[in-house]
Amino acid sequence: MIKIESLSRSWDGFSLEDISFEVNEGEHFVVLGPTGSGKTLLLEIIAGFHFPDKGRILLRNSEITLLPPKKRGIGFVYQDYMLFPNMTVRDNIAYGLRVMGLKSKMIEQKVGELAGLLGIGGLLERFPGKLSGGEAQRTSLARALSIDPDILLLDEPMGALDPNLRSEIRTEISRLFKNRGTTIIHVTHSREDAIIMGDRIAIMKNGRIVQIDDSDRVFRHPRTKFVAEFVGVKNIFKGNSKKVGDLVYFKSQGITLVATTHIFGEVYASIRPEDIIISLQRMESSARNCIKGKVNELIDMGGIMRVMVDCGALFAVNITQASCAEMEISLGKEVYLIFKAQNVNLFS
Amino acid sequence: MNMRKKAEGTMIIAGIIGAIMVIFIIIPIISMFIDVGISGFIRAAGDRSAMKAILLSMIAAVYATALSALFGIPLAYFLARKKFPGKKLIESIIDIPIVVPHIIAGIALLTVFGRHGVLGAPLDELGIRIADSMIGIVIAMMFVSAPFIINSAKEGFESVDPRLENVAMGLGASRTRAVITITVPLCMKNLLVGAIMTWARAISEFGAVMIIAYYPMVATTHIYTEYLHSGLETSVPIAALLLLICIIIFVILRTISARWKRYDQD
Numbered sequence: 001m002i003k004i005e006s007l008s009r010s011w012d013g014f015s016l017e018d019i020s021f022e023v024n025e026g027e028h029f030v031v032l033g034p035t036g037s038g039k040t041l042l043l044e045i046i047a048g049f050h051f052p053d054k055g056r057i058l059l060r061n062s063e064i065t066l067l068p069p070k071k072r073g074i075g076f077v078y079q080d081y082m083l084f085p086n087m088t089v090r091d092n093i094a095y096g097l098r099v100m101g102l103k104s105k106m107i108e109q110k111v112g113e114l115a116g117l118l119g120i121g122g123l124l125e126r127f128p129g130k131l132s133g134g135e136a137q138r139t140s141l142a143r144a145l146s147i148d149p150d151i152l153l154l155d156e157p158m159g160a161l162d163p164n165l166r167s168e169i170r171t172e173i174s175r176l177f178k179n180r181g182t183t184i185i186h187v188t189h190s191r192e193d194a195i196i197m198g199d200r201i202a203i204m205k206n207g208r209i210v211q212i213d214d215s216d217r218v219f220r221h222p223r224t225k226f227v228a229e230f231v232g233v234k235n236i237f238k239g240n241s242k243k244v245g246d247l248v249y250f251k252s253q254g255i256t257l258v259a260t261t262h263i264f265g266e267v268y269a270s271i272r273p274e275d276i277i278i279s280l281q282r283m284e285s286s287a288r289n290c291i292k293g294k295v296n297e298l299i300d301m302g303g304i305m306r307v308m309v310d311c312g313a314l315f316a317v318n319i320t321q322a323s324c325a326e327m328e329i330s331l332g333k334e335v336y337l338i339f340k341a342q343n344v345n346l347f348s
Numbered sequence: 349m350n351m352r353k354k355a356e357g358t359m360i361i362a363g364i365i366g367a368i369m370v371i372f373i374i375i376p377i378i379s380m381f382i383d384v385g386i387s388g389f390i391r392a393a394g395d396r397s398a399m400k401a402i403l404l405s406m407i408a409a410v411y412a413t414a415l416s417a418l419f420g421i422p423l424a425y426f427l428a429r430k431k432f433p434g435k436k437l438i439e440s441i442i443d444i445p446i447v448v449p450h451i452i453a454g455i456a457l458l459t460v461f462g463r464h465g466v467l468g469a470p471l472d473e474l475g476i477r478i479a480d481s482m483i484g485i486v487i488a489m490m491f492v493s494a495p496f497i498i499n500s501a502k503e504g505f506e507s508v509d510p511r512l513e514n515v516a517m518g519l520g521a522s523r524t525r526a527v528i529t530i531t532v533p534l535c536m537k538n539l540l541v542g543a544i545m546t547w548a549r550a551i552s553e554f555g556a557v558m559i560i561a562y563y564p565m566v567a568t569t570h571i572y573t574e575y576l577h578s579g580l581e582t583s584v585p586i587a588a589l590l591l592l593i594c595i596i597i598f599v600i601l602r603t604i605s606a607r608w609k610r611y612d613q614d
Contacts, residue, residue, distance in 0.1 A: 049514045069517040076518040082511050086533040095529075096519030147519055 001025045001183050002046070002151055007055030009045055014038045016045070016207045019055070023151070023185055028177060030215070031187040032194040033204030034230060039187035042204075043153045046185065047076050059150065070099075075149030079156035081140040083128035089115075089139050090124040096147040114142040117176065134165050141173065145180070152177070154186040158193055167347070170196060191231060192347060195219060195268065203227050234316035235271045241346055247288070250346060254312020258288040259344035267346045273318040275343040278307060279336045280327060288341040295333045298324075305329075309337055377591065384588040392585035401570035402590050408482060408566060409550035412489035413497070416546050420498040421539065425527065427498075428505035442499070445492045453491055454559025461487055461560060484561035489550035496549055497542035504538025505531060540605040548598060 007019040016038045023029040031039050044050050046057060048069035057065045064072055083092050093114055097107045115121045118138040128136060137157065144152055157173070158166050174197050177184055187204075188194055194201050195215050202212040203226075211218060211227050218227065219236050239252030241264050250257045250269045257269055282290060293311030305324040307317045315337055319329075329335065384392075392398055427439065445453060461468045461478040468478050478484045508531045516526035532539070554568035562569060567590045575583035 044514070047514070047518055049517070068522075069514070070520045070522060072518075074518060076515055078511055078515070082509065082515045084512060084516070084530050086530065095516065095521075099520040099525065143515075143519070 001027070001060065002185075003058040004046070005056045005058065007042075007045065007052045007057070009041065009050065009052045009054075011041060011050060014041050014207065016042055016052075019207075019209055021202055021209065021212055023183060026181040026183055028174070028184045028186060028197055028199045030194045030198030030201045031185065031204050031209075032191065032198075032201050032218075032230075033187075033189060035189055037204045038207040039189075039204055040155050043076070043155050043185065043187055046151075047074050047153055048072050073147065073150045075144035075147060075152040077140050077144045077152065077154050077157050079159040081128075081136045081160075083131075083136055083139055083143070085128050087127075088124065089120060089126050089128070089131070092128070092139055093124075093142045093146055095143065100147065110146060111142075114146055118142045133161050134169060137161060137169065141176075145182070149182075151183045151185060154184060154188075156188050156190075157186070158190065159188070191219075195236070196347075203230065205230070234273045235269075235276075237269045237313055239267065239269065240265065241267045241269075247341065248346065250344065252313060255291060257291075257344050258341040259346050260342045261344070261346035263346045270345045270347070271315070271339055271343055273306065273316040275339050276315065276317040277338040278309075278317055278319055278323075278327065278329070279338055282336055283338060285338060286340075287338045289337070289339045289344065291337050293335060293337060295329060295331055295335060298329070298331065307335075309335060311337060380584065380588050380591070384585045388585035389589055389592070392589040395586065397565075398567075398570060398574075398586045398589070401565045402567045402586075402593065404482075404485070404564060405551050405567040405590070406593075408485045408489055409493075409547050411482075411486045412493055412550040413543055413547040415486065416490050416494035416497050417539075417543060420494050421501050424498050424501035425505050425531075428502050429510060442495050446495050450492055450553065450555030451559060454488060454556035457488055457491060457556060457560050478560075480561050480563050482561075482564065485557050485564070485566055488556040488560045489553050492553050492556050493546045493549035496545040497539075500538050500542025500545065501535070504535025504542075507538070508534045537605055537608045540601070540608060544598070544601045544605065548594065551594060 001023055003022045005020055007016060009016045014036070019042060021029070031042065033039055041050065045052050048064070048067060048071075051066055055065070056063055059072065059074075083089075084095065087095070090111055093111045094107050097110055102110070111124070112121070115124055118141060120135060120138045120142065123131065123135055123139070128139070131139065137160075141157075158170055161169060170193060186193075186197065198215040200212060201215045201218045202209045203218060204210070205226050216238070219231050237250075237252040237255065237257075239250055241248050241250045241259065243249075243262070243264060248259045248262060248264070250259050250267070252269070257271075259269065277287070279290075282292075291311045293309040293315065295307055296310040296314065297308040299306040299308070300321075301318075303321060304318050305321050307319060307324070307329060309315045309317060317337060423442075427435065448456075458465060458479065460466050461484060463469065463472050463477070463479055465479075471478060476483075478487065512530050512534075513523065513526040516530050517523060521529070552568065553566075554572065557566055558569050558572070565573070567586070571583050571587050571590070574586060
């Protein structure tokens with residue numbers, strides 16, 4: 001669908017170096033990287049707001065590298081929405097349709113459709129200054145979708161929303177994009193957005209892409225130390241959760257965890273490596289989770305030892321060098337992992 | 349408590365000192381109006397040559413403002429959106445007319461547009477006279493007043509996020525269309541205020557206009573010659589009348605522009 005070939009560009013302190021990737025029709029492609037890694041610049045080049053110093057961009061096999069933005073048919077959603085403040089929600093959504101020169105009846109119909117789809121039908125006469133973050137975000141999405149873009153570029157689309165809303169909107173727009181079959185390139189620094197929304201993820205560091213993989217693989221098999229560190233949340237598992245009594249049981253391949261977060265169905269669970277205790281024997285304690293495994297790998301992190309334990313699924317645990325030595329932890333040793341239910345973070 | 353008292357004390361002192369400044373501006377104006385009286389205004393309004401000069405000033409200032417806007421607004425947009433080496437130099441050049449004595453500006457213009465000037469001489473041969481004509485007046489006014497609209501427009505354009513234009517272009521608009529439909533409405537207030545300042549500056553110009561075009565006489569030149577030939581008695585009423593007209597127009601325009609919607613404050 002769209003192919004980026006060895007793209008380079010330096011601009012205003014940022015630089016992109018030798019970026020190459022291809023996004024397939026209907027795919028949700030996430031570029032994940034810390035702030036300042038050049039993600040927005042990359043999107044703006046794809047949209048045609050800047051031109052690259054080197055490299056090519058191909059859209060459906062024809063080159064668009066130097067085409068002006070209006071000829072590309074690429075939609076753009078900024079983190080802070082960039083709604084036209086001098087126009088109502090209706091006129092914002094209709095902007096692209098008017099530029100196309102559609103008849104006003106057609107425009108009216110299309111605006112109504114999109115507003116309905118995004119649940120902002122009641123806000124059409126409002127000005128952007130009177131919208132909440134979520135409403136503004138829906139409006140900017142409706143506006144971007146109005147021209148039926150071949151590709152939609154999302155620049156931290158969830159970044160300005162508060163966490164509660166974020167999860168709700170994330171699920172909703174993910175579904176919307178899948179239903180419409182929209183091809184998406186989405187840049188973010190949020191690991192949660194990336195893993196939940198992305199079909200594939202590219203990890204970006206200082207203007208370079210350091211790894212491109214299916215979203216699960218990026219988190220489970222980081223290829224470099226940077227990716228491993230940036231991806232951060234070590235113990236992420238995909239599975240199912242259900243309520244049993246007061247507790248929530250999470251089942252993934254090979255493991256069952258007890259959690260307290262009340263989210264059910266297909267979810268992810270994560271546990272921070274420093275929240276896990278290693279014991280040599282099964283222990284009766286107030287912590288709900290106690291699972292048996294074998295030490296698989298020891299990684300010296302300077303003062304801290306990261307112990308990788310295979311319990312059916314692979315867990316990362318942080319302990320001090322001193323306790324590691326005292327407990328004589330070595331490869332292949334049988335240990336128990338203990339952690340509280342409230343430290344099992346479920347999210348969807 | 350103490351701090352609070354102290355802070356308010358500062359405000360009181362600033363207020364008192366500031367009041368002196370306001371009085372300093374308002375007293376001469378009121379004094380002139382009182383001095384002239386209603387009969388003076390009537391007499392000045394009946395003076396045909398004075399009225400002609402005032403009208404000429406106002407019309408020439410409108411032309412000067414329109415031309416300054418025509419050439420100045422695109423320049424302002426360019427300066428607001430582009431980074432390039434020598435930008436600071438260009439911005440300083442734009443401010444030159446504000447800082448040079450206007451009589452010097454007039455002489456400089458004369459070397460270009462005068463009958464023997466670089467452009468004035470060949471144009472004179474073609475039968476187009478700039479010195480001592482409406483064109484000369486407009487040029488002099490434009491020279492001294494254009495910086496106001498350029499600077500005000502530039503500030504306005506800078507306040508509009510360029511990403512708004514990006515979005516509009518992404519939706520299929522050309523850059524021109526994006527600027528006209530999004531950027532210009534958002535900084536209309538800056539453009540209006542800039543235009544008012546430009547017009548006001550143009551109408552009040554004396555030095556540069558007098559050098560390049562003594563005739564036809566604009567209001568300021570007329571007042572000056574009246575003052576030289578007949579003294580205060582005839583010149584003050586005309587001056588007061590011009591001032592009154594300017595204040596009325598100024599107030600009307602400011603009221604209109606103040607009502608202009610500021611979207612970012614919604």
